[in-house]
Amino acid sequence: MTMAQIVVRQLDEAVLEAVKLRAVANKRSTEAEVRAILSSAVGLSPTDSAGGGPVQRFSDFVGIASNKRSQQEIDDYVRSLRDEWER
Structure with missing residues (x-):
């Protein structure tokens, strides 16, 4: 399975800091937290979007x-x- 990449320009620093704090609370990297947020926002579980077993x-x-x-x-x-x- 090919995995895509995106770049988010002009992201407010406060948003990035909030994501970093959320990642720490969930014991994930910032990148993993963003993946989880995006998956949730479009109605997919992290398992569905990863195409594999449980996260x-x-x-x-x-x-x-x-x-x-x-x-x-x-x-x-x-x-x-x-x-x-x-x-």
Whole structure:
């Protein structure tokens, strides 16, 4: 499945800050939060829009490893996996 990208120009800083706060509260990245907001706004669940299984939070992937690694190490590892996937 091909995934699309969009750019939102002239976004009010207050809106971006609100999305960032909402993302933190939901334990998601800002990008994941925007995807969830858009999916909800058009009446799709995040599962429907992703075309895969149920959406999982970062903590679901980390599990017990979070006790053995710093959050920064985990974040860096996930970013490296994402970067490899996007190539």
